[in-house]
Amino acid sequence: MMINLNKSFVLHSLILFGSFFISVFTMAQGTYDSEYKPYSSKKPVVDYYEKMDDKSFYQQKRIHGMKGELNNYSEKLHNLQDRFDKIFYGLSSQGSFKTPFDTSNQPARPVIQPRVEYTPPPAQVNSSLLDDIPVVGEQPSANQLAFNVDSPGTFTQDEKVVSTFNPNSKNGAGYYFLFRPGMAFASKIHKNADSYKRFNDGFSATVAGGFKVNNFNIGLGGVYKKHSFHDDSKLRTPLQPLTGDSETYSGFLDLGYNLNVSRSIDLYAGIGVGYYLSLIDDKRDLSSRKDHGVFLTGSTGISWRMSEVFALSLGYRYFHEDEVPAHIVELGANFTF
Numbered sequence: 001m002m003i004n005l006n007k008s009f010v011l012h013s014l015i016l017f018g019s020f021f022i023s024v025f026t027m028a029q030g031t032y033d034s035e036y037k038p039y040s041s042k043k044p045v046v047d048y049y050e051k052m053d054d055k056s057f058y059q060q061k062r063i064h065g066m067k068g069e070l071n072n073y074s075e076k077l078h079n080l081q082d083r084f085d086k087i088f089y090g091l092s093s094q095g096s097f098k099t100p101f102d103t104s105n106q107p108a109r110p111v112i113q114p115r116v117e118y119t120p121p122p123a124q125v126n127s128s129l130l131d132d133i134p135v136v137g138e139q140p141s142a143n144q145l146a147f148n149v150d151s152p153g154t155f156t157q158d159e160k161v162v163s164t165f166n167p168n169s170k171n172g173a174g175y176y177f178l179f180r181p182g183m184a185f186a187s188k189i190h191k192n193a194d195s196y197k198r199f200n201d202g203f204s205a206t207v208a209g210g211f212k213v214n215n216f217n218i219g220l221g222g223v224y225k226k227h228s229f230h231d232d233s234k235l236r237t238p239l240q241p242l243t244g245d246s247e248t249y250s251g252f253l254d255l256g257y258n259l260n261v262s263r264s265i266d267l268y269a270g271i272g273v274g275y276y277l278s279l280i281d282d283k284r285d286l287s288s289r290k291d292h293g294v295f296l297t298g299s300t301g302i303s304w305r306m307s308e309v310f311a312l313s314l315g316y317r318y319f320h321e322d323e324v325p326a327h328i329v330e331l332g333a334n335f336t337f
Helices: 002-035 052-088 126-133
Strands: 156-157 160-165 173-186 195-197 202-213 216-228 245-260 265-280 289-305 310-321 326-334
Touching: 052 202, 052 245, 126 289, 173 216, 173 310, 202 310, 216 265, 245 289, 265 310, 289 326
Parallel strands: none
Antiparallel strands: 156 160, 173 202, 173 326, 202 216, 216 245, 245 265, 265 289, 289 310, 310 326
16 A cells, blocks of 8 residues: 555656646746847848958957857756756755856957058167278268359369360360351452453352460361352353353461350451462353462351360351452361360
8 A cells, every 4th residue: 555655656746847847948948038039140141341350340249149148048057957956856056156158348349550660770880990981082062053054064163063164175285177168258240351250159168277275276278169150241252151160279377366255155266378279161162261379368256165175166257369259157167186
């Protein structure tokens, strides 16, 4: 009889325990569904990050949410264990439960510090080593101009750049050579009983060279000049037009002087004494006849020195001969050595 009573009591206890466990589990599940929503449900459909820091911050928030979920699970398991112990064993956890994770500190977005460039300190140089380095030359002052407005270049005077060349280089002894082509204007018409001779404007070429002593030139020169007859030129006996020309060759002693006006501008003047030979096509058979005599010339003009060696000139020359004296405008090139 006692054995049947014990069996009934055990069976009754098992039924009571099962009913209680089902009710407790159902209540705990309802509490979980109503009180807790997982963080992952708030995750956006598409993850898009403009910067790597944004993605890192988002991942930290997810980890923080997962910690919260694990704490919730731990608390619920502890409550369920505590209730089970109280019902079946009369025990209690005595409030000894602690959450396994600390969620009091919220994730914070990282603060980007401005980039600082590293500037190395200046190298220390032993002053005794600098004393052993030879000095090449005096350094120019900081305010020295590259050139003067009046005359740019490389020649310096009074510690200033004044010219592209040394304007004093023309002083002393040296050599000169000049070539001056020009336009020759005939200045004489011949009228007599046998002929009427008038000449068109022609051309000339003058060359000279020799020694240069300071501002003086002493050398030898030569001039070639040519004119053609004007359409009105003719022979009267027999009457026929003159269609030839007059050519003159001359050689002379060249004497000249150069007057310096500025660092690059010179005035020049010169004279020449020599001998000339002219070939004139004015015979009755239109053949050439020769004319010769003392040759005289004088010139003056201006020259622009472009360097210590080369200069351009523009000037006037008077060319004297018996047949076709002329006024000549010359454009030349002068060389000094």
